[in-house]
Amino acid sequence: MDDTEPVRAEDGCRLWTDDTGHGKPLILCHGGPGLWDMFGAVATVLSARMRVIRWDQRGCGRSERREAEDRELAVLQWSADFADPATARGYAEQLADPWFGINYECNAAITAEERQVWRETELVTACRGLAVPTLIVDGAQDIRPRWAVDSLQEALPSATRVVLPHAGHVPWLEAPDEFRTAVVNFLCPA
Incomplete structure (x- = not known):
């Protein structure tokens, strides 16, 4: 699985996501407030052994800001x-x-x-x-x-x-x- 399709929240807000690898899921949550996902290198290393899910929080990075x-x-x-x-x-x-x-x-x-x-x-x-x-x-x-x-x-x-x-x-x-x-x-x- 390698997917960077945006996810739509219940209210329609577009959230940037990245879903790579296979196996047990590991969700990486970035810090902030106001920052964005900075775990691309981590996901690259870990995705050979597990499914790595990342996203930019609402209004941050590549996610929609309202x-x-x-x-x-x-x-x-x-x-x-x-x-x-x-x-x-x-x-x-x-x-x-x-x-x-x-x-x-x-x-x-x-x-x-x-x-x-x-x-x-x-x-x-x-x-x-x-x-x-x-x-x-x-x-x-x-x-x-x-x-x-x-x-x-x-x-x-x-x-x-x-x-x-x-x-x-x-x-x-x-x-x-x-x-x-x-x-x-x-x-x-x-």
Whole structure:
């Protein structure tokens, strides 16, 4: 048996598969998320002794990618941005509604340009020259490195920082009252 015909999932999504060799089946599942099957050489070695089945997971590699799957992947990734796992999925769903899709090419191009134009010392110098009042509101339970926000606060000469203890990366959803209070107090001091 040597077959690379696509398989159709129940919902019609086309999945790339490879089925080689004879005998007891061995299913190879690639890692990720977002990667693809990298076991071609392994299958070549083993297919003389057994049936080796491989595939690219939905939306990965040679398998079909669908807009709904892109949204689902974003929701899963964004769920990690929230402090409370019990409410994280709901908040991530809110961020994805409406769904416009992510322009990964634009993201990559801007990130590459940013790395070429801004060196850390130049960026810190530029920030120190900003004489505008700046409010930084962040969640204490954000999974991103704290040093990134700490260094921004240090670089901005007129920065006020409010850390919300029970929020992650998206404090306006997890702690809307505290977030609103911080912004109003900053913009309209008593």
